Amino acid sequence: MGYVLAAILIISTVFSGGFCRSHSFLGPEFCSGGLEGPQPIVWSRPCRWYVDCVRNDDGSLTAYHEKCPRGLLFDPVSKTCTAAAVGSGRVRPRRMVKRAADPLCDGKALNCDSACKKLQICADLGDGFQTLTSVTCGGSTPYCSNKVTPASCVSQVPEDCDSGFKCLAEGTIPDPKNCSVYHYCYPVGTTLKDAMGYCDPGYVFSSELEGCKLRTSSYDCHVATCPSGATGLYAFPSEPRFYVVCEAGSPIYVLKCPDGKEYTNKGICEVVCKKAGRFPNPDVPKCQGYIECLASTSYGPPYKRYERKCPGAQTFNPSSSKCENNYTCPAAPAPPPATTVKP
Incomplete structure (x- = not known):
């Protein structure tokens, strides 16, 4: 019984002319059945209001309530806003195309870029957050951080920030x-x-x-x-x-x-001499040489550096700081695996 009364109300509204205005209950289903583009709300006569069925990226249709400019009515035949008096002066209706949300906003009013240098200022304009403007951080707060709420420019480098630093050595x-x-x-x-x-x-x-x-x-x-x-x-x-x-x-x-x-x-x-004595020379294989540091008597560094070689088959023992016959040189450590610089 309720559906019957609702149908009678809608039919009576259409024929009374009261339907010729914007109605919130005209949802996406209004654009079903293949309707696309500007569509009249009332099919029997011109009306200032109309519905624009816009195709989305996923193929679905969204209904946008539109209104012709003052002095024009929407013609259900030509599907354009025309001069009400003479039926001429057709104009191209305004199409509201739904935009995709700006990924730089990441669904937030304030968001930092990946380089932690710029603060995006965004607003939800009805079709997702869109960038209004961006601010480059500087001065005493040169970095942008999403770790604080809301995101803002800060003085310390955020730990998750892409610093742009390229590692060329471990440690x-x-x-x-x-x-x-x-x-x-x-x-x-x-x-x-x-x-x-x-x-x-x-x-x-x-x-x-x-x-x-x-x-x-x-x-x-x-x-x-x-x-x-x-x-x-x-x-x-x-x-x-x-x-x-x-x-x-x-x-x-x-x-x-x-x-x-x-x-x-x-x-x-x-190897740099920082005190007098004899020290291993890492550049000479199998401990067959050493570095001797002697106090300098001239202007410059306090110690002078001399590279020496052990005689014959002797090897340098760092414990005694001497070349010996029976000292076994430790095996050289394996070279580190080859690495490439992170782009």
Whole structure:
């Protein structure tokens, strides 16, 4: 009985002309049956309101309620808005095409880009979140973080941020531009990946500790510097185990000397004398040589470095600091597996 009354109400409304307006109960089913494009609400006469059946990407149809401009009516025959008085002056109806949501917004009003440099400001305009504008983080808050709510520009590098740092050696590597940031480079298959970390406020990274230490003066902050416009290999100031690749005056890569060696003004990694004595020479195979460090009597480094060879078949024993006949040289460690730089 209820359906009958509803049908009578709709029929009476149509014939009374009251149906010639927007109705919220005209849902997607109005566009069923293959209807596509502008469609009249009332088929018997012109009406200012009409429905635009728009095809979505998935093939479904969505009904949009539209209204002709003032002075025009929707003609059910031509399916255009026409001049009400003379039946001419047809205009092309406005089509509301549903847009896909902007992936940069990720369904949120505020969202950071993958490089952690820009903050996307978005709004839901009825067809998913769309970008209104974007702000580049800078100054004291140069990084964008989705780890805070809402997303915003912050002073610390987010742990999940793509820093753009390329690992060229395993281990803990200082950041070339920020002394409070470090990179732990580890192999995954044949690729070196970066797990970035950062020190708490007031602390700086120490390669000697391979961790953070309290900053007591400006000298504790070590960053790479390159000569103006220079391209090549240069020492990492106050970090003798590391050196940098400079390109056009900017440090782009950080490299690490093998254990026990430092980058010198010769442009190579070598054992550096820090006290007098005899020490193993890692560059001579089978312990057949050693490095002798003697106190310097001239201006320059406090110790001079000399490479010596053991006589005959003798090998250098680091425990006694002598060449001996019966000392068995430990087997050289296997070389690390070949790795490729993470793109």
